[in-house]
Amino acid sequence: MLAEFDPSRPGKAFYDLGPLVGPLDGVSGDVLCCINNGQGPSVLLFGGVHGDEYEAQIVLRRLADAIRPEDVTGRVIIAPSINFPASETGKRLSPFDGQNMNRVFPGNPQGTPTEKLAAFATGSLFPAVDLLIDVHAGGRDVSVVPMVFGFTTPTSKVGEAALTDLMEAWGYxxxxxxxxIRETACGAAKEMNLASIEVEGGGGRLKTSELETMEGGLRRALARYGVLAGAPAPARFRGVHVTAGPEGQYVADAPGLVEHRVALGAQVGADDVVALVHPVAGADPAPRSIRAPTPGYVLRQTEHAYVARGQLIGNVGAPVR
Ligand SMILES: [Zn+2]
Incomplete structure (x- = not known):
């Protein structure tokens, strides 16, 4: 692997993120892949901002291995596990400082290990591209439907219409x-006038179908963006645009055991029963019914069977158009 990061180096190069970021005792670092092939669009993909979001780390490692320079027009940079200290311990947060990487952007090169990683991303990787794709998943705690959301500014290279077109090209x-949120990777990108898309999908145990969905979506979007040959985008968007504010969250009103009554992604009406919370004590087996707080689609569901009072069970996104 190469030691000096040079995003303009022609062809495909692998770097070790560890030494690029600085000494972090106890972890080995991770690959950073940079593929250049002439003029064209440029994109940075990273996964593992939250170390327990495993799907992206698998899919991006596969893409870094599979994409050949001749498949690319422009530049593709891939960091499968950008928060590698967390990934290497299988945890959401860094073992060094307990920080949530998606709340420390733009980072600080003299700060904690997590702040240093974020600073490397914003200082060295963001300036080398016109689009950031930050790939998340549900992690240990929740399962999330495959979905995307994005941000741009009037002076970003990828404007509003192009960004919407790209998000629809995922085929989700x-x-x-x-x-x-300003302190996220996408928030920091926006501050730098860099357009960004955050990808969600999966969580809990790894499922082959979710890995395939994630890889398919990324390949379609990269093809639509013009940076990667191959997978054509779907002819027409068949999905829905949804909001996902706190008004759509549903929580446990007492401790108990959750039985989801609808599937992830299901369309629900207001007051539809979306979950039952069974008692964990007493002789009465009657569960409490949890109803959809708003009509829409179930976007997230907890992976935990036991929930405490006030704990999130799921959330419903309401259609916007
Ligand atoms: Zn995440």
């Missing part, structure tokens, strides 16, 4: 509309 059922 859901494009989410959310308020950005």
């Amino acid at each position: 059922d859901f494009v989410q509309h959310v308020e950005g």
Whole structure:
């Protein structure tokens, strides 16, 4: 692997993220792959901002291995496990500082290990591309439908219309509309006028079908963006645009055991029973009914059977158009 990061180096190069970021005792680092083939669009993909979001780390490692320079027009940079200290311990947060990487952007090169990683991304990787694709998943705690959401600014290379077109090219059922958070990777990108898309999908145990969905979506979007040959985008978007604010969350009103009554992605009406919470004590077996707080689609469901009072069971996204 190469030691000096040079995003303009022709062809395909692998770097070790560890030494690029600085000494982090106890972890070995991870690959950073950079593929250049002439002029064209440029994209940075990273996974594992949350180390327990495993799907992206598998899919992006596969893509870094599979994509050949001749498949690319422009530049593709891939960091499968950008938060490698967390990934190597199988945890959501860094073992060094307990920080949530998606709340420390733009980072600090003199800060904690997590802040250093974020600073490397914003300082060295963001300036080398016109689009960030930050791939997440549900992690240990929740399962999430495959969906995307994105951000751009009037001076970003990828404008509003192109961004929407790209998000629809994923071929997913859901494009989410959310308020950005400044301290996330996408939030920091927006501050730098870099367009970004965050990808969601999966969680809990790994399922082959979810890995295939994630890889298929990424390949279609990269093809539509013009940076990768291959998988054509679907002819027409068949999904829905949804909002996913706190008004769509449903939580346990007492401790108990969750039985999801609808499938992830299911369309629900207001007051439809979306889950039952069975008692964990007493002689009365009658469960409490949890109803959809708003009409829409179930976007997230907890992976936990036991929930405490106030704990999230799921959320419903309402259609926006
Ligand atoms: Zn995440």
